[in-house]
Amino acid sequence: MKNRKVVPGLLEQMRDTLAALHETEGVGWETINTIMAKDGLKDAALRRPAEWRELGLSVRRSEAVAASLESRRMEQRRARWEKTGLSVITAMDPDYPDLLRHIYRPPWVLYYIGRLELLARPQVAVVGTRQATIYGKRAAEDLSAAFSHAGLAVTSGMAKGIDAAAHAGALRGSGGTVAVLGSPADVVYPPENRVLYRRIVEEGLIVSMTPPDVSIHPGMFPMRNRIIAGLSLGVVVVEAASRSGALLTANEAIKENRDVFAVPGPISSPRSRGTLELLRDGAAAQVLEAEDVIKHYRRYLGGVRIPAMPSYSEPELTEQEARIFRLLADGPASAEELCHRSGLTFGLLHAVLISLQIKQRIHQQPGSVYIAL
Template identity: 45%
Template sequence: MDEWLEQQWTDAELERMREFVISMHETPGIGWQSLYRAMQAELWREPELATAQLARLGIRQAPAAEAARRWRERHVPIGEGALQGLLGRRMTILDAEYPPLLQRIPQPPWVLYAVGRMELLERPCLAVVGTRGPTAYGRQAAAKLSRELAAAGFAIVSGMARGIDGLSHEAALDAGGATIAVLGTPVDTAYPPDNRALYRRLCREGLVLSEFPIGTPVKPGMFPQRNRIIAGLSLGTIVIEAAAASGSLITADQALDMNREVFAVPGPIHSPKSIGCNALIRDGRAKLADSSETIARDFSHLQPAKPQASALPEEPQLSADEQFIYMLLRDEPRSADELFEASGLAFGLLQTVLINLCLKRKIELHHGSIYMAL
């Protein structure tokens, strides 16, 4: 792959190759290997393709016929209008802005569809992955590490799933920093649906990427495929709360295969959600991630562009009562009744304090009426 990409091509050849890559990639039934064989055979030089030419490369009859037709007719993709409506763009592996780190992975995506701030791809990236159902401890770890690493100038990469993914994106954005979401759906599809607000914010303030053409029917197998892109964009992958069979461990394995750094946040020995992370550390496959400074130290040779001071939100001022309750919740999540007993505040005053802390985004209310510090 590297030898082919490093060859010297004329501008006209590159443009024709780019058109061919997009046409083939967007043809249903044409996979990565089929397109690779077609490029190796230099079929992009052909003004027209015969179905038989593609069939000889091992491509099934129906997709071969459709790919030949699209190349002959210079087919305009169905999703072209939707992509333009999102102010999105295509980026092929032949384009100068294609991330160099991603270009080096096994089976890099031929085409990426992007919506948002393309310049974020120039930042040093760190992936944050983990469970879709984090504990209070996991939520705190994801928010704290992502916020601090984003403020230090790293772009936080994740998959916009529920749980650790979404928390990491939000924390990076709230820090005025950079974050990139790699979707397991086309870029016009917000999944899961309850992350629509986050998706819209990522399109405005961050960057949304996908290798799937608009119009591709969403299938469960598409989500694991994007994990290699999350790992491939990133200098390192941070795993926060992963059970023994977690998909996050697949992302960690892929990062290791790519010779990238892997970090794991240790968890309680009795927590099933920490089995995977603890095993990564125990087996020497991941470094202990106990702070953002520990992680950033491994990349001290880089000089990430930190967010401008004006872009960082001002820390809200807390009253004495608010600070007291906040410190109690920093120790551990508690219910309103537990806070009432521990604080000695009048119940009405306590409710006012809790509402103010939620509005100031210092704490969150979770299922079971449990409050947790952010």
């Protein structure tokens, strides 16, 4: 995608037109690319379906595009954005991020709420599993705080677990944070991140390529991962299972020649399996402290002192606690299953489970099912 210069007076018109095309059912990246290649945005709102067909669109798409560009529909679209606080940036805008512009099939349209200037800052992505351990969340938050203090914006996907911890840590510093959503930018997903979402709206930036009023579905998230990687100089994976969205983000970063880093975790934890595989296979550089990442981007930051990460250690476990934790590390289990597999009496098991919850190593789910953290 080339960075085309646009006469300022035409920029708003082209932005509205691109957004209208992007929101038209059946019109995807290739269709818009075809239209752009033939300078198809000129006087787009005045075109009849037959004229769109001359640009290579099918009859059905031509009619849909012409209807989407009607003045009434355009006004409804702008009113919708204004009501929800959404703004739009397109690939034709001079503020569109250069790094993102050069990925494979960069999004033509991004919806955003918050501080657009954060897109111009050097960014590092911090991603990981939704089912994060306390160790993982602490590492993600502390690393992100250090990155932000150094002047790097921290980018993530605002999912539960590592993503949420990364955003929270970044908000402790001055670098800011960018949340890339798979859902529309004005939809809080997951709902339990509502407080975090509001903070990012006020202090950071929410970004999505998903149009308003589109229902959430799994197909939205691979593109979200590509945008996270595309915006970032490098991707830090804190905790990830062997097959996880965080590893997909890392793979996108590798495809786009971005740096990939991984935080090592215990070999006994399934949540660290993916990060350990990245390190074993030489696909990622090891992160033991924030400086391991920041030193690669010093030229973007100037002379900034990096605060040291606070030391953190897991609470020690008794022999019985360690036995139960190892069983849960293999997967969720009920109290009855744990009693049978561990050989502990039910009374002792109950005491051990309470102790592990106090130490925040396990969590009880509905139905007396326990999971390791």
